[in-house]
Amino acid sequence: MTPGWWPTALATGALLAPYAVGLARRPPTLPAWSPWRTAAWVTGALLVAVAVSPPLAGLAATDHRAHMVQHLLLGMYAPLGLVLGAPARLLLGSVGPARGRRVSHLLHSAPVHVLSHPVPAAVLDVGALFVLYLTPLEAAVRAEPLVRWLVLGHFLAAGCLFTWSIAGTDPAPRRPVVRARALVLVAAAGAHAALAKLLYARAVRAGDVHASHAGAHDAAHRADAAVWMYYGGDGAELLLAVALLATWYRRRSPRARRPAGAVGHARAR
Amino acid sequence: MEVPQHRRSARAAALVGVGLMAAVDEVVFHQILGWHHFYDLGTPAAALLSDGVLHAAELVLLVAGGFLLADLARDRVLDRAAAWGGALTGAGAFQVFDGLVNHKVLGVHQVRYGVDLLAYDVAWNAAGLVLLAAGLLVLRGARRRSRDARDDGPAP
Numbered sequence: 001m002t003p004g005w006w007p008t009a010l011a012t013g014a015l016l017a018p019y020a021v022g023l024a025r026r027p028p029t030l031p032a033w034s035p036w037r038t039a040a041w042v043t044g045a046l047l048v049a050v051a052v053s054p055p056l057a058g059l060a061a062t063d064h065r066a067h068m069v070q071h072l073l074l075g076m077y078a079p080l081g082l083v084l085g086a087p088a089r090l091l092l093g094s095v096g097p098a099r100g101r102r103v104s105h106l107l108h109s110a111p112v113h114v115l116s117h118p119v120p121a122a123v124l125d126v127g128a129l130f131v132l133y134l135t136p137l138e139a140a141v142r143a144e145p146l147v148r149w150l151v152l153g154h155f156l157a158a159g160c161l162f163t164w165s166i167a168g169t170d171p172a173p174r175r176p177v178v179r180a181r182a183l184v185l186v187a188a189a190g191a192h193a194a195l196a197k198l199l200y201a202r203a204v205r206a207g208d209v210h211a212s213h214a215g216a217h218d219a220a221h222r223a224d225a226a227v228w229m230y231y232g233g234d235g236a237e238l239l240l241a242v243a244l245l246a247t248w249y250r251r252r253s254p255r256a257r258r259p260a261g262a263v264g265h266a267r268a269r
Numbered sequence: 270m271e272v273p274q275h276r277r278s279a280r281a282a283a284l285v286g287v288g289l290m291a292a293v294d295e296v297v298f299h300q301i302l303g304w305h306h307f308y309d310l311g312t313p314a315a316a317l318l319s320d321g322v323l324h325a326a327e328l329v330l331l332v333a334g335g336f337l338l339a340d341l342a343r344d345r346v347l348d349r350a351a352a353w354g355g356a357l358t359g360a361g362a363f364q365v366f367d368g369l370v371n372h373k374v375l376g377v378h379q380v381r382y383g384v385d386l387l388a389y390d391v392a393w394n395a396a397g398l399v400l401l402a403a404g405l406l407v408l409r410g411a412r413r414r415s416r417d418a419r420d421d422g423p424a425p
Contacts, residue, residue: 186325186329189321190318190322191318192321194321237329241333249336249339254344
């Protein structure tokens with residue numbers, strides 16, 4: 001039995017409806033919500049919808065390339081849109097002071113603090129890929145639809161966590177400095193690229209030994225998927241680096257900084 | 270009047286030079302000419318990881334260098350000559366590094382397959398050395414000019 005269009009409809013509704021409510025409830029006393037944030041969120045939601053849509057999800061059970069497209073969309077590109085949509089900021093602005101304090105309390109709690117640090121987030125995101133693709137879990141994902149959906153959910157959740165820890169614009173307690181986040185990004189993207197090449201090598205070798213036509217066909221798909229993983233990862237890393245450095249560039253704008261004269265005076269004294 | 274930031278300009282542009290040269294390598298030699306392979310299967314696993322991290326670092330350097338240059342330009346303290354020198358030096362240094370460490374020491378891949386490698390290796394590294402030398406010359410000129418400008422200016 002296939003779930004059909006249900007996941008697509010569910011994902012779209014679950015992502016777009018609360019955001020729309022948040023926008024509608026935003027008090028007019030607060031600064032206007034940037035349309036770019038809304039556009040980013042809607043793009044992220046649409047990418048999730050595409051990734052779980054029946055044409056792609058149906059193909060993913062047998063064709064590794066379709067699974068890889070799902071991984072790229074759910075794990076890297078959709079999270080970028082969702083994170084740049086600044087959902088936590090929208091929530092804090094539209095729930096009122098009492099509930100806002102509770103949300104803020106939750107954001108400052110120890111588990112959130114640990115999980116949203118770039119290093120654990122990177123391990124959950126990229127580390128899990130090593131476990132998924134290099135262990136028998138991969139066969140289970142192919143055979144069991146339920147496991148497959150769980151893995152897709154993990155892609156999205158871990159992808160959002162990692163993206164938020166690197167380039168989130170939401171207020172976050174004790175975010176590491178830009179240089180540290182850039183280093184974690186390099187390490188995570190480097191591990192992703194290395195895994196892609198490793199999978200490519202495995203697929204090519206498997207294609208050489210498979211005598212059966214179906215086996216060779218599957219190996220060829222896997223080799224293609226590994227190449228897509230490599231270059232798709234590059235694209236996501238590039239966008240993530242731009243998003244990260246853009247937060248630095250904005251913070252250093254003359255409007256955000258103290259005037260240069262004041263700094264000079266402070267140093268002179 | 271803002272004083273041009275010689276050192277910061279050169280450093281930011283060097284990051285861009287490294288990133289651009291890596292991108293040229295990727296686009297021209299991997300994609301257009303097809304001389305290098307995506308992965309030639311001869312690479313040991315440890316080199317694979319270091320290659321992946323280097324590749325990832327190049328992209329971040331390119332983006333970071335671009336934003337650093339934009340920040341200097343916004344503050345009107347970008348030293349253009351120093352930036353050109355830095356970019357050429359970075360590009361040349363990367364080319365030589367790629368030719369010696371990636372191709373020869375790590376053995377990630379070669380310049381081209383099925384040909385006599387020596388001519389290609391010499392051309393590859395010579396091109397890198399020329400870029401590197403040109404960059405260092407431009408940097409020296411820029412440094413002298415910025416020192417002269419400071420000497421001519423009012424005493425601090």
